[in-house]
Amino acid sequence: MPEHILEQLKRAFIIAKKDLRIYYKRGPVVIFGLVMPFFLFLAFFIGRNLPTERLFTGLLGMTIFFSSMSIGPAIVPFEARSRTLERLLSTPVSIWALLIGDVIASFFYGFLISVVPLIIGLALGINIVNPLILCLGMVLATFCFASFSVLLSAYPPTDIPSTAMMVSNLVKFPLVFISGVFIPIWEMQDWGRIIASFSPLTYFTDLVNYCTQGISYYSVFVDFIALLGFTMLFLVVSIKIHEKTLPDRLV
Amino acid sequence: MTNMENAIEIEDLAKNYGEVNAVNHINLKVRKTEIFGFLGPNGAGKTTTIRILTGLIKPDGGTATIMGFNILTQSLRVKQIISVVPETANAYIDLTAWQNLMLIGELYGVPNKERRQRTEYLLKELELHERRNQRVRGFSKGMKQKIVLCMALLTEPQVLFLDEPTAGLDVESARLIRDIIRQYNRDGTTVFLSTHNMEEANQLCDRIAIINHGKIAAIDNPENLRMKSSSLKSVEVNFNKPVLIDELREFSHVMKAKKIGDKIRLYTNEPHSIIKNILDYANTKGLVIISLNTLAPTLEDVFVKLIKEQTGD
Numbered sequence: 001m002p003e004h005i006l007e008q009l010k011r012a013f014i015i016a017k018k019d020l021r022i023y024y025k026r027g028p029v030v031i032f033g034l035v036m037p038f039f040l041f042l043a044f045f046i047g048r049n050l051p052t053e054r055l056f057t058g059l060l061g062m063t064i065f066f067s068s069m070s071i072g073p074a075i076v077p078f079e080a081r082s083r084t085l086e087r088l089l090s091t092p093v094s095i096w097a098l099l100i101g102d103v104i105a106s107f108f109y110g111f112l113i114s115v116v117p118l119i120i121g122l123a124l125g126i127n128i129v130n131p132l133i134l135c136l137g138m139v140l141a142t143f144c145f146a147s148f149s150v151l152l153s154a155y156p157p158t159d160i161p162s163t164a165m166m167v168s169n170l171v172k173f174p175l176v177f178i179s180g181v182f183i184p185i186w187e188m189q190d191w192g193r194i195i196a197s198f199s200p201l202t203y204f205t206d207l208v209n210y211c212t213q214g215i216s217y218y219s220v221f222v223d224f225i226a227l228l229g230f231t232m233l234f235l236v237v238s239i240k241i242h243e244k245t246l247p248d249r250l251v
Numbered sequence: 252m253t254n255m256e257n258a259i260e261i262e263d264l265a266k267n268y269g270e271v272n273a274v275n276h277i278n279l280k281v282r283k284t285e286i287f288g289f290l291g292p293n294g295a296g297k298t299t300t301i302r303i304l305t306g307l308i309k310p311d312g313g314t315a316t317i318m319g320f321n322i323l324t325q326s327l328r329v330k331q332i333i334s335v336v337p338e339t340a341n342a343y344i345d346l347t348a349w350q351n352l353m354l355i356g357e358l359y360g361v362p363n364k365e366r367r368q369r370t371e372y373l374l375k376e377l378e379l380h381e382r383r384n385q386r387v388r389g390f391s392k393g394m395k396q397k398i399v400l401c402m403a404l405l406t407e408p409q410v411l412f413l414d415e416p417t418a419g420l421d422v423e424s425a426r427l428i429r430d431i432i433r434q435y436n437r438d439g440t441t442v443f444l445s446t447h448n449m450e451e452a453n454q455l456c457d458r459i460a461i462i463n464h465g466k467i468a469a470i471d472n473p474e475n476l477r478m479k480s481s482s483l484k485s486v487e488v489n490f491n492k493p494v495l496i497d498e499l500r501e502f503s504h505v506m507k508a509k510k511i512g513d514k515i516r517l518y519t520n521e522p523h524s525i526i527k528n529i530l531d532y533a534n535t536k537g538l539v540i541i542s543l544n545t546l547a548p549t550l551e552d553v554f555v556k557l558i559k560e561q562t563g564d
Contacts, residue, residue, distance in 0.1 A: 004327075007360065011357075011358055011360075014354065014357045014358055015358075018343070018346075018354055021345075021346065021350075022343060022345045022346065082341070082343070082344065083337070083339055083341040084341050084342075084343055086307060086337060086341055087335075087337075087341045087342075087402075088358075089306070089307050090305050090306065090307060090330060090333075090334075090335045091330060091355070091358045091359065092327045092328075092330040092331040092358070092359060092360075093358055094327065247307065247308045247309070250302070250307060250308070
């Protein structure tokens with residue numbers, strides 16, 4: 001890998017460290033990333049007498065999805081509002097490295113939080129058939145959703161964090177309902193499965209089903225390729241849009 | 252072709268916002284190790300020019316080099332050797348002073364030991380060392396601006412861009428910041444200073460460019476700019492009794508007469524003949540001259556004149 005790319009990646013980690021230090025306990029991040037999905041989970045699963053494996057799939061899928069997407073949409077608007085975005089853009093850090101830094105911060109936050117439902121699942125006696133696939137799936141899915149979250153902050157180029165969070169919720173909540181979190185994909189109608197295939201969360205819940213119940217709709221290979229494909233797509237589109245819109249955020 | 256004696260070379264630089272020409276095909280050169288003042292009224296194009304030069308926004312036309320690096324094609328190399336102090340302090344308010352400086356040092360790849368040494372030195376120099384572990388959120392405006400200056404100087408930039416660095420600061424903080432700018436300039440840093448504080452520009456700058464409506468109205472050193480505006484020379488006189496200003500206005504070579512307090516100021520390009528007229532007038536009228544001074548135009552006079560000429564007022 002060329003030296004300048006390595007240097008930029010190093011700087012991306014410095015950005016991530018800064019993001020985690022500043023943004024993880026901000027109001028919108030905690031409310032939209034943790035509190036709301038927790039109550040959504042309670043609302044759908046309490047009193048439905050579902051098997052523990054189904055509960056675990058839902059809890060893990062929702063936790064990773066919401067927590068890894070909680071910081072991402074807020075960072076750029078927060079930075080624009082406090083004018084620190086101007087500071088960052090004047091440093092020798094590429095826009096792609098800046099955004100990868102935000103993705104890494106979202107990834108670490110999401111991954112750390114997702115350990116909690118994993119521990120709960122293990123405490124409830126969930127049998128994980130293939131721990132390695134589950135771990136790899138969690139890593140890839142968290143990175144994929146983190147990339148998605150940074151894409152969601154690209155447009156509109158607002159400097160109001162709550163506006164960015166609203167826009168991201170407008171996308172996030174419908175995705176949860178079509179991604180096999182509440183109904184396994186194989187129980188969906190044909191049209192439901194077609195819609196579900198456009199959501200990256202579908203492939204992660206499918207992987208979790210495979211790891212806990214031994215059954216899945218897609219093959220593990222397809223799940224991994226789909227998550228990888230979505231990640232690349234989100235990163236590329238995100239960088240392209242941010243490159244165009246970031247100067248508009250400098251007032 | 253890039254001249255190695257110049258730190259900044261701007262060629263035909265242009266930026267439009269809709270139908271407004273924020274920067275209108277400007278050309279200028281800033282020599283290495285000089286303090287270059289960029290003067291203009293609000294909305295003249297100063298900040299836009301600085302934002303283009305520092306890689307924050309792309310120009311619609313033209314180009315520029317900084318220390319020989321092209322701002323469009325070698326943007327990261329340019330950013331590595333420059334630093335910016337914007338008008339509004341933009342340190343992270345949720346980080347401490349120390350953490351802000353460490354962050355910038357890391358982003359510029361300053362080695363750990365050097366980073367810490369320079370941070371210690373700068374915080375002491377700018378009288379912030381005792382507050383180093385406090386969050387910037389609780390700092391006054393002056394302290395925030397000093398932290399931003401520390402962040403800019405930590406990387407030991409070859410070219411330092413300052414956009415109204417002392418605007419709204421108390422006299423003491425402003426003086427400290429000016430002293431630090433002079434000190435770093437003596438050590439070899441080229442300074443590009445945008446300001447509308449004439450006195451600051453006069454005290455600090457080797458050369459000044461005056462910009463208005465995105466166009467350069469004049470470039471020269473402060474003294475030459477003053478001398479060029481000979482029509483702004485004046486003679487100021489104070490008599491022991493009130494006089495009619497219209498009588499003084501009748502003197503030959505008087506372009507304008509103005510009452511300033513208990514004195515009368517006569518603008519002219521021939522001060523010596525005016526002095527003779529004043530002495531004759533005092534003798535004829537039996538007046539005693541309390542004070543008589545010839546005044547060179549101030550930089551502010553020159554600035555106002557050039558801006559008026561450009562706007563056609």
